[in-house]
Amino acid sequence: MENNHIKDLYQTKRSLELEWEHDHINNGKYTINMVRIDEEIKKVISHIKKAEAKEALHQVKIESAAPEFSIAG
Numbered sequence: 427m428e429n430n431h432i433k434d435l436y437q438t439k440r441s442l443e444l445e446w447e448h449d450h451i452n453n454g455k456y457t458i459n460m461v462r463i464d465e466e467i468k469k470v471i472s473h474i475k476k477a478e479a480k481e482a483l484h485q486v487k488i489e490s491a492a493p494e495f496s497i498a499g
Contacts, residue, residue, distance in 0.1 A: 428484070432477045439470045 446463040450456070 428477065431472065432481065435470055435474045435477060439467060439474065442467045442470065460462050 442463050445461055446467070449460050449463070
């Protein structure tokens with residue numbers, strides 16, 4: 427579930443990078459559109475970091491909630 431969201435974010439990031447590269451190839455210089463794309467990429471990276479941190483925290487909670495058994499009785 428959360429993993430799919432992270433994958434989607436990485437795909438969005440890659441798509442923006444390709445758009446940036448395409449713009450650069452077509453214009454041969456840094457354009458205002460490329461600035462916009464850079465800002466979008468930064469936002470997506472921020473979302474990726476948050477989603478990965480949330481997923482890691484969730485995993486830690488799962489692992490720490492594992493039942494403890496006592497054989498001594």
